Amino acid sequence: MTKQVKSRERVTEHGEVFTAEREVNAMLDLVKQETERVDSRFLEPACGDGNFVAEILRRKLEAAKKRAIPPKKKKPLPLEFEKQSVIAVASIYGVDLLLDNVIACRERLYEIWNAEYEAICKKEVSEDCREAVRFILSRNIVCGNALSLKTVDENGNDTDEPIVFSEWAFVMGTKMQRKDFRFDKLLAGDYEPKADGKQKKKKVPEEEYGQMQMFSPAEDKPSDEGELLTTYITDYRRVQDYGN
Ligand SMILES: C[S@@+](CC[C@H](N)C(=O)[O-])C[C@H]1O[C@@H](n2cnc3c(N)ncnc32)[C@H](O)[C@@H]1O
Known part of the structure; x- marks a missing residue:
């Protein structure tokens, strides 16, 4: 069994007690269907070194294998599995102080993905695909404060920068679209698209602000609800060449 506590100091200062595998699986089974969908989005706002997101990725990769098997065949097609597995990684998000x-979590997810790959x-x-997955993990697993919604420095102190998440989606076969959104705006849900494609501010009831589930499949439509910052479209193996 992996250690649930690293040090007394870390428990006192950051509430760092890791969840055991049995509990992780029992909790994930409450949303089993979602965990077994390649593209369902998950966000864990206090992901630690990734106990929940690692298991979610394992389940998604199993689903990716099944989706990559052509009709009447038994084995997944490598290229199709590659694409499905990239989507599996790209739909998982985490934040930790x-x-x-954060580094351990990114590395753990990468190792799980790479072993199946x-x-x-x-x-x-493909080395390019490996680099692409590393890049996606560097954007999706963020060093930040899930309460203030700001990124943090190496000492865990808030910066002035808001947390920004990327929404990844395949468009036109092998092209990957990345859309960046501020996390605070996504949570507030205070933008709505207008017919002309622009965004206008939406009135949100006071009590909805600041509501954040500890762990939940994220809504599948962030692009309709957040303030879009940037869009990039590139080959899915070259996402690392654009933006940071
Ligand atoms: C109780 S541990 C849980 C880790 C993991 N979710 C698990 O179940 O194994 C809590 C984690 O939350 C992080 N944390 C505490 N306050 C936080 C905050 N305001 N924003 C982001 N992460 C935070 C800690 O650094 C720690 O890694």
Whole structure:
């Protein structure tokens, strides 16, 4: 069994007690169907080193394998699995205050993805795709404060920068679209699209502000509800070439 506590100091200062595997699975089973969908979005606002998001990724990769099997065949097609597995990674988001946890979480998710990638794609693995997945993880697993919704510095102190998340989606076959949104605006849901494609401010009841579930499948339509900052479209293996 993995250790649930790293140090007394970290428990006192950051409430850092990791959830055991049995509880992780029991909780995820409450939303089992969503965890077994390749593209369902999950966000964990205090992800630690990734106990929940790691298991979500494992489940999604199983689903990705099934989706990559052509009719009347038994084995997944490598290229199709590659694309499905990128979507699986790209639909998982996390925030944590502590940089060492964030780095560990990104690395853990990468290792889980890469192990399946190698097992399915064998000689067809691509270094570009590996770099793309590393880049996506660097954007999706954020060092930030889930209460103030700001990014934090290496000491865990808030900066002036809002947390920004990217929405990733395949468009036109092998092109990947990245849309960046401020997390605070997504949560407030205070923007709505107008018919002309622009966005206008929406009135949100007071009690809805600041509501954030500890752990929940994120809504599947952030692009309709947040303030869009930037859009990039590129080959899915080259997402690392645009923006930071
Ligand atoms: C109780 S641990 C849980 C970790 C993981 N979710 C798990 O269940 O194993 C809490 C985590 O929340 C992080 N944390 C505490 N306050 C936070 C905040 N305001 N914003 C983001 N992360 C926070 C801590 O650094 C720690 O990694």
